[in-house]
Amino acid sequence: MARDVRALIVLKGSDHVVIVGAGFSGWRLVEALRRDGYDGAITLIGDETYAPYDRPPLSKHVLAGKWDVERATLATPERIKETNVTLRLGVRANALDIESNTVELDDGSHVEGTHVVIATGTRARRLPFSADAQILTLRNRDDELRMRLELERLAPGSVIVVIGGGFIGAEVATQLKSRGFVPIVLEVATRPLIGALGPDVSSWLERLASDAGIELRNDQRVSDVERDADEFVIRFEGGVELRGAAVVVGAGALPNFEWLEGSGLTLDNGVVVDENLLAREHIAAIGDVARFSWPNVMGEEQVRIEHWEVANVHANALAHYWMTGEGATALMVPYFWSDQYGKKIQMLGHARPDDDVLLVSGSPDEGKWLALYSRGGIVTGIVALSQPRALMLSKHLLESPSTLDAALDAASWSG
Numbered sequence: 001m002a003r004d005v006r007a008l009i010v011l012k013g014s015d016h017v018v019i020v021g022a023g024f025s026g027w028r029l030v031e032a033l034r035r036d037g038y039d040g041a042i043t044l045i046g047d048e049t050y051a052p053y054d055r056p057p058l059s060k061h062v063l064a065g066k067w068d069v070e071r072a073t074l075a076t077p078e079r080i081k082e083t084n085v086t087l088r089l090g091v092r093a094n095a096l097d098i099e100s101n102t103v104e105l106d107d108g109s110h111v112e113g114t115h116v117v118i119a120t121g122t123r124a125r126r127l128p129f130s131a132d133a134q135i136l137t138l139r140n141r142d143d144e145l146r147m148r149l150e151l152e153r154l155a156p157g158s159v160i161v162v163i164g165g166g167f168i169g170a171e172v173a174t175q176l177k178s179r180g181f182v183p184i185v186l187e188v189a190t191r192p193l194i195g196a197l198g199p200d201v202s203s204w205l206e207r208l209a210s211d212a213g214i215e216l217r218n219d220q221r222v223s224d225v226e227r228d229a230d231e232f233v234i235r236f237e238g239g240v241e242l243r244g245a246a247v248v249v250g251a252g253a254l255p256n257f258e259w260l261e262g263s264g265l266t267l268d269n270g271v272v273v274d275e276n277l278l279a280r281e282h283i284a285a286i287g288d289v290a291r292f293s294w295p296n297v298m299g300e301e302q303v304r305i306e307h308w309e310v311a312n313v314h315a316n317a318l319a320h321y322w323m324t325g326e327g328a329t330a331l332m333v334p335y336f337w338s339d340q341y342g343k344k345i346q347m348l349g350h351a352r353p354d355d356d357v358l359l360v361s362g363s364p365d366e367g368k369w370l371a372l373y374s375r376g377g378i379v380t381g382i383v384a385l386s387q388p389r390a391l392m393l394s395k396h397l398l399e400s401p402s403t404l405d406a407a408l409d410a411a412s413w414s415g
């Protein structure tokens with residue numbers, strides 16, 4: 001890149017980076033900017049009252065009762081001091097003026113920066129049930145506190161109905177069972193995760209729930225959830241009902257971008273940004289809310305991916321770009337993990353559910369396996385159950401295009 005163009009991009013000490021969303025990617029960006037040598041002002045704005053924390057433990061160690069929730073805190077008082085970041089917590093951004101890079105907050109104040117980063121993540125999808133206000137979700141620390149208080153008042157052995165058998169629903173059910181409750185997981189599809197991982201992989205995972213002693217019911221069309229004295233009544237299409245002491249909904253997440261409506265940015269199932277995560281020269285979006293241009297082994301596509309590691313890569317990549325003027329040189333390989341029913345599922349790539357699937361190592365009967373996704377003979381993803389090393393040994397298959405035949409010849413997972 002020509003020197004003068006780079007000079008336009010690279011951050012100077014007199015700049016001011018305003019980050020909206022004090023969650024995982026927002027905090028990671030603060031850390032990355034300081035690590036890469038930026039010594040100008042950073043303001044981190046968040047609508048939650050907690051200092052930035054990590055979300056995955058909420059549905060794992062914290063819900064299992066093994067961690068105090070404070071242990072998930074990322075921005076400790078020492079790190080806040082060391083990074084010299086100005087934290088504005090408990091305030092919501094209402095609007096963004098993209099000409100002046102000014103964020104309007106719900107307390108009536110405005111924060112003007114030279115650069116603005118949108119890191120507002122996603123929120124739990126709620127379902128239109130009569131008892132919605134009393135139904136639990138798990139997306140943030142307020143949800144965790146509510147769930148903790150609710151569980152404390154329930155007797156061991158109480159039935160807790162989990163609506164949604166996806167990643168969060170399965171993790172929640174696992175922890176509830178470990179704490180002596182009786183979770184019943186209701187999945188609307190023919191099998192959990194069929195829409196995300198496809199028919200083959202979802203069929204291999206289906207038995208995990210019963211192996212863990214957790215009741216999973218598929219094809220469940222809940223028409224309403226009502227409160228009846230101390231209980232919840234779950235009503236199904238067709239008139240059947242089920243009763244539970246508590247109800248948790250894990251029905252996916254929605255990107256938080258409504259506050260940007262009318263700003264002039266392109267919004268389409270997320271904030272649309274380019275391969276350097278830019279919506280405009282000085283406005284970027286990262287993490288779960290970003291719908292970014294992703295160069296991958298099959299070409300380039302617009303994606304929005306709700307994975308911890310993708311948010312991490314985004315924060316590092318944006319800091320690098322704004323500190324050097326250089327974009328990423330290697331293809332980004334999305335990574336995801338989920339701890340459910342006593343097993344670890346891990347995935348590399350962003351395969352489609354209708355991609356071809358080939359089991360190349362282990363088997364469902366063994367309780368550990370590794371499979372390749374492919375499209376048109378090119379490897380598009382790798383998914384594994386309890387095979388962490390084999391998975392990572394195969395990552396190179398997604399760093400540049402690999403044919404399925406070449407992958408099978410090399411069998412790097414067995415190395």
Ligand SMILES: Cc1cc2nc3c(=O)[nH]c(=O)nc-3n(C[C@H](O)[C@H](O)[C@H](O)COP(=O)(O)OP(=O)(O)OC[C@H]3O[C@@H](n4cnc5c(N)ncnc54)[C@H](O)[C@@H]3O)c2cc1C
Binds near residue numbers: 020056138338
């Ligand atoms: C319970 C749980 C378990 C998970 N487990 C896994 C896992 O096992 N593996 C995995 O890969 N990923 C997991 N994830 C996903 C991972 O945590 C997310 O991908 C990651 O947190 C995304 O970071 P983010 O910064 O984009 O969003 P977030 O961390 O959600 O942060 C966004 C922040 O912006 C705030 N905000 C929103 N709107 C505004 C506004 N207008 N003004 C100010 N602030 C605003 C939000 O309140 C939030 O604090 C899990 C998520 C949850 C909730």
